[in-house]
Amino acid sequence: MTPLLQGKFMQLFGTTGGQLSLIGVGVGLIGVGVVSYAGLLKERALCIRAQEFNLKKGLLLPVMCGIFSAGMSFAMDAAKPIHQAAEALGLNPLYVALPSYVVIMGGGAIVNLTWVSVSCV
DSSP, X not given: OHHHHTTOGGGGGGSHHHHHHHHHHHHHHHHHHXXXXXXXXXXXXXXXXXXXXXXXXXXXXXXXXXXXXXXXXXXXXXXXXXXXXXXHTTOOGGGTTHHHHHHHHHHHHHHHHHHHHHHTO
């Protein structure tokens, strides 16, 4: 999502990492198709009839999961100033992203803890 929104999507085709990412997405889509078809064949073989079938819900869930899972990419892109500050302090380049995880994961933890506390009451 990040390269798409930044207008850099076509650059994915020109780098090895981008190509591998696109191949991974393709393999994932093919896998979903194969598993879905196998489930359909099993339902037919066992004469199972779906009790509740809602195509809108079934399509909405993976689309929303795909969009929201891109949030980590957006957060890491927005955390570049934190990475630069950590690098300026002499932190090992392998670890410059770690300080940003406190902010990124902390925000997610607050949302999740709020959801759990509200839904458990």
